[in-house]
Amino acid sequence: MPPNHVLIMGAGIGGPALALSLARQGIRATVFEIRPSPQQSGGSITLAANALSALSVCGGQEIYPKVKALGYVYERMGMNDDSGYFYGTLQVGDEKKDGFAAVRIMRTELHKLLLEECKARGVETLFGKKAKEIKQDSKGVNVEFEDGTQVNGDILIGADGIHSQARKHVLLDKAPIPEFSKTIVVNGFVPRSTVITPRPDYEFPATIISPSGFLGAFLVGPKGDKVAWGVNTTVTADKGREGWEEFKRSGEAARLAREDYANIKTEPIRSLLDNMDEKHVQLWVPFRLPILPAWSRGRVGLIGDAAHAMPPNGQGTAMAFEDAAFLGRLLGDEENWAKGPEAIFKHFEKIRAVRLDGVRKMSAKMGENLKKRSDPEGWGWWLKKWAIWAYISVWNRGTIKTNGFMGFDVAKLDAKVSAA
Secondary structure (H helix, E strand, O other), rough: OOOOOOEEEOOOOOHHHHHHHHHHOOOEEEEOOOOOOOOOOOEEEEOOHHHHHHHHHHHOOOOHHHHHOEEEEEEEEEEEEEOOOOEEEOOOEHHHHHOOOEEEEEEEHHHHHHHHHHHHHEEHHHEEEOOEEEEEOOOEEEEOOOOOOOOEEEEEEEOOOOOOHHHHHHHHHHHHOOOEEEEEEEEEEEHHHOOOOOOOOOOOOOOEEEOOOOEEEEEEOOOOOOOEEEEEOOOOOOOHHHHHHHHHHOOOOHHHHHHHHOOOOOHHHHHHHEEEEEEEHHEEEEEOOOOOOEEEEOOOOOOOHHHHHOOOOOHHHHHHHHHHHHHHHHHOOHHHHHHOOOHHHHHHHHHHHHHHHHHHHHHHHHHHHHOOOOOOHHHHHHHHHHHHHHHHHHOOOOEOOOOOOOOOOHHOOOOOOOOO
């Protein structure tokens, strides 16, 4: 028999996705969230084909149309420089060939959908539940919360993010302290009607390569009537949760992004930055996490950022969905469960570590390009543009295909645990 009751810490993205996967297989799951209520803020994120494929493994094929109805659907992203020169496209989905396009969606809308799907399938999600102590033995796991309540389960999955409590139980005194990356991501939003483009056939979504760095501009909403833009910028010291909220609320984050691109006078960058509402930008503050010595101990395992935080490139959500989809398949197999949770967790880590290593390396390279600056009058900027032209327009013949990266199919992973 599969597990009777799975405890999941974290009701962000990965936790509810795993709960959905288990619920579809008749396995009871309860999700516990430290925050007092569901998230009410957050920027827009891209769900490429690999994320949507994994989410469909968790929630069934019926969840894909629901996601599409909440966001902007596209398959290609234009690659341009700040003068408006068009290099080619980045293909992020192919619905006709692979069954999935890409969707740009507000994180709050995605989160709300996941929680609604969990509720509809009988998954209980409890907020304001901070773990005080986690205990385990050969029969199960017990969690005592700071409000005095306790819960028992067969296993515990930590999907509780970069500052994971479950990670401390797994690694004990070897649990690393997340390190501020010194990079923040600022997201702004403007009406599509206010954005000026350098040529009539200029299309969004688009990556705009400039001497100040890479700026991403995406259409959001089912009608694409709003443009969300995002830039990476450098801040040397962590401000803490309250400090970052004030940094965002005061408009300082928006002003910093605008300052970074002050020397760019061309469109659409100028109208994107000049027309934003400084007090309504969104902020993402990434932290680094070293490669962990293990993702599990006994009956407690980790997924998502709790196990392997990704650099800021848009794949963090996808990796959480892939984790949830694969671990859900492993736990739902009676032969796997007969081998014990430790064997399942070890198999999960062994298989996923290969995928994560490749994504981490590509993400780090992408992250460096996103924030790398050039002297607009120097040879370095000219050489960069020439290299980009050669790579996209010549080497890739105008279309960069990401089959191994964003076209990854988690359903094809080996979900049979070998004998110990």
